[in-house]
Amino acid sequence: MGRLLEIKSGATASLGETSERFIVFVAEGTAKFIGHIGNDREQIVSFVMPDDLVMFSRTATLPYTLCGITHARLLVFPAGIFIRAVAADGDLANRVFEHLFLGFDRSRDMAVLLGRKTARERVATFLSSMSERIGTRTSGAISIDLPVSRREIADSLGLTIETVSRQFTELRELGVIDTSGRSEVSIRDLQYIRKLAASVD
Structure with missing residues (x-):
C-alpha cells in the first residue's frame, strides 16, 4: 500500500508522487520539513520523528521538501488510499488523528512563536x-x-x-x-x- 523510501543524512527525499495529495509516515530517523520561499530562502517548518505524519499537497502555494537529519525510513501513501485504510480500522483511526492533532498544535504554536515570542x-x-x-x-x-x-x-x-x-x-x-x-x-x-x-x- 505504501512506498518505502530511505534517505541519508543531508539528502532530500525524492517524493515523485503522481497523486495530488499524499501522506508520509516517518518509520525511523529524523528529518526536517522545509518550506521554500524562493531566491534560495527556506524555513524549517518542523522536525519530524518516528510515528509522525507529514501531509503534502500539490495545490500548496509554496513547495515543501523533507530533508534527512539522520538516516530515515519513510512510507509514502497516496492520501485517498491512506484515508480508506484508516477508516476501516477504528483503533488505527484514533492513533492517526491523535498524531494529526499534535502536528496541528505544533504548527499553530510555531506561528505564534515566530510572530510574538x-x-x-x-x-x-x-x-x-x-x-x-x-x-x-x-x-x-x-x-x-x-x-x-x-x-x-x-x-x-x-x-x-x-x-x-x-x-x-x-x-x-x-x-x-x-x-x-x-x-x-x-x-x-x-x-x-x-x-x-x-x-x-
Missing part, C-alpha cells in the same frame, strides 16, 4: 517540545539527545545561531539546563521551561 521563549518552546517528544527522565531531570544542530534549531525558530547559543548559555548559567557537547541537554527546571514556553508578550 522573545528569543528565550522560542528556545524554551523548542526545549519543551523536545522534552515531550524524545526526553527521558533521569535523576530528577529530563535528558534529551538532540538530533538537530544549533543551526537547524536557529533556522526553525527564526533566530541566528549566535542567539540560540547565547540562550543555551544563559539558561545553563541560571541552572535551568545542563549541556554536554553539542547534542546532550538535561532540563533541570522543567517548570521554568514550560512557563517560558507558554508566555506570549
